Amino acid sequence: MADTMxxxxxxxxxxxxGAAANVNHSSNGGNGNSASYFRGYDxxxxxxxxxxxxxxxxxxxxxxxxxxxxxxMPMEQRKFANPAxxxxxxxALTTFVLxxxxxxxxxxxxxxxxxxxxxxxxxxxxxxxxMWEMAVGNTFGATALSSYGGFWIAYGILLTPHWxxxxxxxxxQTEAAQAIDPKMTDSALGFFLxxxxxxxxxxxxxxxxxxxxxxxxxxxLDLAFLMLACGHYASDNNAPTASKKLTQAGGGFGMLAAxxxxxxxxxxxxxxxxxxxxxxxxxxxxxxxxREARLAKVASRADAAHIS
Numbered sequence: 001m002a003d004t005m006x007x008x009x010x011x012x013x014x015x016x017x018g019a020a021a022n023v024n025h026s027s028n029g030g031n032g033n034s035a036s037y038f039r040g041y042d043x044x045x046x047x048x049x050x051x052x053x054x055x056x057x058x059x060x061x062x063x064x065x066x067x068x069x070x071x072x073m074p075m076e077q078r079k080f081a082n083p084a085x086x087x088x089x090x091x092a093l094t095t096f097v098l099x100x101x102x103x104x105x106x107x108x109x110x111x112x113x114x115x116x117x118x119x120x121x122x123x124x125x126x127x128x129x130x131m132w133e134m135a136v137g138n139t140f141g142a143t144a145l146s147s148y149g150g151f152w153i154a155y156g157i158l159l160t161p162h163w164x165x166x167x168x169x170x171x172x173q174t175e176a177a178q179a180i181d182p183k184m185t186d187s188a189l190g191f192f193l194x195x196x197x198x199x200x201x202x203x204x205x206x207x208x209x210x211x212x213x214x215x216x217x218x219x220x221l222d223l224a225f226l227m228l229a230c231g232h233y234a235s236d237n238n239a240p241t242a243s244k245k246l247t248q249a250g251g252g253f254g255m256l257a258a259x260x261x262x263x264x265x266x267x268x269x270x271x272x273x274x275x276x277x278x279x280x281x282x283x284x285x286x287x288x289x290x291r292e293a294r295l296a297k298v299a300s301r302a303d304a305a306h307i308s
Contacts, residue, residue: 083130091122094118095221099252099258127146127150128149129145130142130143208284210284228246
């Protein structure tokens with residue numbers, strides 16, 4: 001992309017991006033061409049102008065399942081309700097039940113009870129919520145909810161006897177597979193969970209400028225995937241004690257993730273029409289809301305100093 005813009009391009013840029021009208025003009029190597037540099041705009045990085053000034057910024061997540069720049073449509077223009085709380089609740093309940101099993105609560109160690117939830121609630125309903133997030137223009141919410149809906153459907157398939165993916169007589173239990181590694185199933189499940197750990201880490205990085213509760217949801221979920229994957233690897237390495245402890249640790253982090261998902265869901269559901277109180281989501285100091293609070297505090301001090 002060229003480093004200069006003509007008058008028509010400048011006008012079009014200002015109209016389409018909302019950039020400031022005042023620009024700094026400088027000669028370009030003495031060739032007579034003037035280069036117009038908008039505040040914070042680098043033609044080699046078209047997104048650099050975003051939030052380069054002190055103008056109002058978009059709020060971080062408060063129940064909309066979006067940590068970034070996406071702005072929800074005004075209520076009068078919406079054709080869909082906010083789908084994020086539905087997806088969060090579907091994720092939370094399914095994760096809660098499976099985490100109870102991973103923690104061996106009340107001596108239960110068979111995860112089959114999670115299968116109907118994985119298909120019906122955590123899978124189908126969460127996938128639909130992700131599609132509705134796409135309909136309202138929320139890329140992050142659509143990616144996260146749809147993907148975790150797919151995770152639960154895939155996990156339900158893993159535990160369905162008809163598919164026999166990990167059971168006796170399955171592809172990892174053949175004589176050839178057993179000759180290579182008698183516990184090949186554990187390594188395969190470790191690969192499955194490691195992939196979801198990597199994906200969750202990517203989403204986690206997108207929450208660093210949002211809120212504490214939103215960040216903690218993905219942080220605890222990330223650790224849950226990591227612990228569960230390492231638990232399967234430990235089992236394959238003939239370390240049953242370490243495997244059990246890692247699986248229980250994964251269950252503990254999964255339990256935290258479930259309650260944090262419910263917490264964030266409540267933040268998106270509760271308002272003055274249905275609740276006597278609202279719950280805080282604790283904005284990071286470097287987030288959009290944190291920056292607005294600092295600007296307001298500086299303005300308040302300046303006004304106080306001016307009055308005195």
